[in-house]
Amino acid sequence: MSNDILVFAEQRGGKLHPAAAQIVTPARDLAGKTGGRVIACVIGGDLGAAVDAIDRAGVDAIVTVSDPSLEQYTATRYRSALAAVIAKVQPRIVLLPATFMGRDLAPRVAVRCNAALATDVVELTIGSGGGLDVRRPVYNGKASCRVQFPAGRLAIASIRANTFAAPGGGGGAARESLPFSAAPGDDRATFKELARAGGEVKDVTEADIIVSGGRSLKSEENFKILFDLAKALDAAVGASRAACDAGYQPHSRQVGLTGKTVTPALYIACGISGAIQHLAGMRGSKVIVAINTDKEAPIFKIADYCIVGDLFKVVPALTAEVRKLRGA
Numbered sequence: 001m002s003n004d005i006l007v008f009a010e011q012r013g014g015k016l017h018p019a020a021a022q023i024v025t026p027a028r029d030l031a032g033k034t035g036g037r038v039i040a041c042v043i044g045g046d047l048g049a050a051v052d053a054i055d056r057a058g059v060d061a062i063v064t065v066s067d068p069s070l071e072q073y074t075a076t077r078y079r080s081a082l083a084a085v086i087a088k089v090q091p092r093i094v095l096l097p098a099t100f101m102g103r104d105l106a107p108r109v110a111v112r113c114n115a116a117l118a119t120d121v122v123e124l125t126i127g128s129g130g131g132l133d134v135r136r137p138v139y140n141g142k143a144s145c146r147v148q149f150p151a152g153r154l155a156i157a158s159i160r161a162n163t164f165a166a167p168g169g170g171g172g173a174a175r176e177s178l179p180f181s182a183a184p185g186d187d188r189a190t191f192k193e194l195a196r197a198g199g200e201v202k203d204v205t206e207a208d209i210i211v212s213g214g215r216s217l218k219s220e221e222n223f224k225i226l227f228d229l230a231k232a233l234d235a236a237v238g239a240s241r242a243a244c245d246a247g248y249q250p251h252s253r254q255v256g257l258t259g260k261t262v263t264p265a266l267y268i269a270c271g272i273s274g275a276i277q278h279l280a281g282m283r284g285s286k287v288i289v290a291i292n293t294d295k296e297a298p299i300f301k302i303a304d305y306c307i308v309g310d311l312f313k314v315v316p317a318l319t320a321e322v323r324k325l326r327g328a
């Protein structure tokens with residue numbers, strides 16, 4: 001086992017997932033403590049610009065596994081490809097982004113490599129015994145638990161998106177490619193069809209700013225005022241479950257316990273009461289702005305900026321101001 005930290009650089013269609021560059025930050029920090037290197041692993045079909053993008057984030061080396069059969073993600077094939085890279089690199093720690101792909105892949109790779117695993121991690125260090133020591137939120141963020149990995153055994157952790165800022169200033173990492181050879185059982189899951197939800201609109205898990213709406217929007221058409229503000233801010237549009245259940249927005253935009261977990265730099269909650277199940281998905285946002293007619297609404301307890309008012313007046317006024325500031 002080396003002292004190196006391996007980073008799984010998730011990409012789709014040759015585009016690096018933003019959360020992949022972010023995990024280079026804790027990887028660099030850990031490598032500073034172990035005295036090892038940060039090595040990125042990029043897996044896929046045509047890797048396009050993803051390899052250059054992870055290079056720019058500042059890794060020491062990049063291992064690629066490129067094969068037409070890896071063009072679309074399947075858990076079994078990616079597990080075999082990543083396990084092969086781990087066998088080659090012999091890292092001490094493997095970090096993955098806690099995206100849908102990372103959440104699916106990490107446990108499978110841990111089983112294949114007989115490694116210890118912690119998911120959705122927000123803090124990492126090397127403990128006094130030399131093993132990885134992490135913190136992960138539990139019970140919808142109401143508590144957190146510390147996980148100490150034994151030294152001398154491969155440790156795998158998935159890192160919550162938007163917990164760390166992506167570094168930059170890299171380039172010139174050594175590159176190596178490994179051939180892909182499928183393992184027995186890889187074809188138990190095969191790719192059939194990719195059905196994209198949400199069309200061209202930014203996904204809430206990838207956005208720095210989210211404008212989110214609740215039941216009070218009253219219709220799909222009324223969400224247009226949120227899309228206008230989102231466009232002005234280059235933001236994604238999210239929704240409460242009540243809004244999604246009512247059919248105002250697809251469930252792919254639902255934020256919360258049974259929706260997506262988001263931690264953007266700015267979350268603007270418009271006409272959302274702040275039920276505990278909604279907070280579970282967005283309480284980690286850096287700055288929260290809430291607009292609500294009810295000054296007692298629970299969302300105001302966690303909001304940094306509270307606007308008591310009618311969203312149908314406040315949101316268009318905000319959009320106009322943002323457009324003015326941006327000269328649009």
Ligand SMILES: Cc1cc2nc3c(=O)[nH]c(=O)nc-3n(C[C@H](O)[C@H](O)[C@H](O)COP(=O)(O)OP(=O)(O)OC[C@H]3O[C@@H](n4cnc5c(N)ncnc54)[C@H](O)[C@@H]3O)c2cc1C
Pocket residue numbers: 213214215216239240241242243254255256257258259260270271272273274275276277278281291292293294297309310311312
């Ligand atoms: C097992 C389980 C899982 C759940 N998972 C989720 C989840 O993942 N995500 C989620 O969001 N919910 C989830 N819920 C539902 C949750 O409990 C709430 O019912 C839901 O979040 C309420 O949505 P809302 O805030 O849009 O609606 P409401 O609770 O009806 O709140 C509407 C708010 O809008 C305000 N308002 C009304 N008119 C205006 C106006 N013109 N301008 C400004 N404000 C106005 C009101 O004062 C009110 O605060 C879950 C529930 C359960 C039981």
